[in-house]
Amino acid sequence: MNQPASDAQPLTLRFAHNVIEHLGLKLYQNKPTNVLAELVSNSWDAMASNVFIDLDVSAQGTPEGISVYDDGRGMSKQDLVTNYLVVGQPKARPAPTTGASGARYPMGRKGIGKLAPFGIARIVHVVTVRNGAAMWLRFDYSAMLATESQDASATAIYTPKVLADDIPIGDVTSAQEPAMQGILEKFKGAIAKSGAGTLIYANSLTIRKPISTVQLRESLGRRFTVTLARSDFNVHVNGGLLTETDAFPEWELRIPSQGMSEHVIATPVGNRSVKFWVGFVKAASWSQEEAGVGVYAHGKIGQDRPFFFGVKGREIFSRYMYAVVEADWIDELQQDTISTDRTSVNWEDSDLESLYTWGAQSVVAWISSYELRRKEISKIEDTALIEGFLNNSPDIKLRTSEKSHLVDLISDVTPRLGKDQDAKVRLIEAAAKAWVHEPARKLIKELWTQVTTFEPSAFVSSVNRLSDELVPESLSLAVAFSLRVFALTQLHGHILKGQETQLQQLIENFPWILHSKYERFVYRKSLANIVKDEAELIAKRNPFPPIPADRTLPDFVFFGTAEDREILVVELKGPGDVAELEEYQQLHSYVLYLASRFQSAKVSGLLVSGGHAAYLSSHRSEAIDFEKWDDVLLRSRRGHMDLLTALLVGTDPVGDDARIQQVCELGGQAVQEFLTQMSEREPLLRELVNRLKPVSGTPKPKE
DSSP: OOOOOOTTSOOOOOOOTTHHIIIIIHHHTTOHHHHHHHHHHHHHHTTOSEEEEEEEEOTTSOEEEEEEEEOSOOOOHHHIIIIITSTTOOOOOOOOOOSOTTOOOOSOOSSOGGGGGGGTEEEEEEEEEETTEEEEEEEEHHHHTGGGGSOTTSOOOOOOEEEEEEEEGGGOOSTTOGGGHHHHHHHHHHTTTTSOEEEEEEEEEOOOSOOOHHHHHHHHHHHBSHHHHOTTOEEEETTEEOOHHHHSOOEEEEESSSSOEEEEEEETTEEEEEEEEEEEESOTTOOGGGOEEEEEETTEEEEOSSOOTTOOSOHHHHTTEEEEEEOGGGGSSSSOOBOTTSSOBOTTSGGGHHHHHHHHHHHHHHHHHHHHHHHHHHHHHHHHHHHHHHHTOTTOOOOHHHHHHHHHHHHTTGGGGTTOHHHHHHHHHHHHHHHTTHHHHHHHHHHHHHHHTTOHHHHHHHHHHHHHHHHHHHHHHHHHHHHHHHHHHHHHHTGGGSOHHHHHHHHHHOGGGTOGGGTTOEEOHHHHHHHHHHHTOTTTOOOSOOOOTTSOOOEEEEEEOGGGSEEEEEEEOOTTOEEOHHHHHHHHHHHHHHHHHOTTSEEEEEEEESEEOGGGGGGOOSSEEEEEHHHHHHHHHHHHHHHHHHHHHTSOTTSOOHHHHHHHHHHOHHHHHHHHHHHTTOHHHHHHHHHSOOOOOSOOOOO
């Protein structure tokens, strides 16, 4: 049964001895950077101009001792008694000083940073000098915890060993601690001018993992901003001055490019300033644990990384981000919003809600800027990777235009692969092979081989599988023919308003416009040169009749098949012109001349214009044919539409394949109207047409 409390017992809050364990060992255990950060903070608060960090390591690289000393104002014996030796004694929080050059606002707040060294050491020495008088205290962690056998209800009291008691610093020697001889001399040299400063030396370390100078410089630089931004506070690590070059990697993008930007935020405690800069690293080896936003107050970190103000889903890019946000005012609030170990901020505090919202919006904006930058860089990188892959793949040949299109396609994806070059190479290899249909070619070739064996047991299954595998090829062809239909529709409505020269360029590149039977013909400039050379020999003979001065000169296009076994001469007149006898005679002379030069070839001619004189119909022959532009385009479009319909019927018309919708979107309204008409006679098309979304586009001209 509980005993009633005596009236003589005061209602006081007492601290058990193990507060040292919880605020020292447990809070900073195996975190040397955090420990050193606390000691550097104390040097800042002591108005030091320089702070020195030295690591003593064994031949194997294992840490044996850590010293931190500065040229600050030091502590007198009275300061030790009333402040330093009181655990949890809060530091005074002066009103923020504005406008005063060199003014400092203290980083320390809770008065427990002095316990940090016990997170990594069992013995801690404190040598402090004020006005040339030195105090030297030796703390033994084991002895501090030895009070456990005493009354647990009593307040723990520990008396450190005093090795120097208010004596001149010149009289202080390492006789009682030989391991400190070298560091004591360095400390004396550092405070020779000021006659004040403090040395913290920790040994009997509990950490075993080697600490490299490079690693220490980077980690310290990233926990502070004052170490890099002010000339009146310099941090030296193992004899070298800490600089931004040591602390940060090379940036691929920095916002702003130099210095810091500033933003004013409206908060419940008034308008508050926030300064920031953000960099995106260039190296692919950047650790994700180091990425994110660090929020600093008066030069010291309050919110450690990784932290992104709650922004998620952008990890592909955010993992390369390193941002510094300085918001001094969060450490000036009446309430304490920063955690004891300075790794997190209480973002639930109502005074910080607007800062958190601004941070989230800023992170999204920063990442978006980097994403755009990565797209630009990726396009350059992808071009080089594609060239490299193609150079090492002689069986894959792409034209310059194809390479350009492939780069555009790949560049939409590669930024999201970050800086993983191996993944990019694999993607480019797969895309290049797919571009030339290598996977489909191998599979279909294998299936055709199986079919041609005519083994009864496998024949039917092989044919069925081959039919299924050819569906993508049919749909791809359907998309291509749909594009042709769209082109022909546009030609009919717009391009025919142009001149013969424009039409000549068009027909040279796309002979299929004239008729599907001309797919196998290609433009032959050599034939044009032969006719031109002959026409220039006027003095010798000119086999070609002249065109009257009142007639516009026609444009001629010369085509040939493989080895020029067939030759086609096309004479083009404008859509508004009517062909007369002169055009026929000119074309006829070209046909006859080429027939005499290439006697083994079949030479024919085609005269295309807006109309033809009625009397020319009697001259129509196997060698020369007449066409009107309207008839050419409408017939060509109809032929492509018929083939398009056949390709679609041959696939699975009831499927939801996106390429079927693409056929209509690319072909325009004309294709969809044609398919609708065909579906009335072709049941296999009806369900497909019913599934299609309406397509707006150029109306189909009347035929």
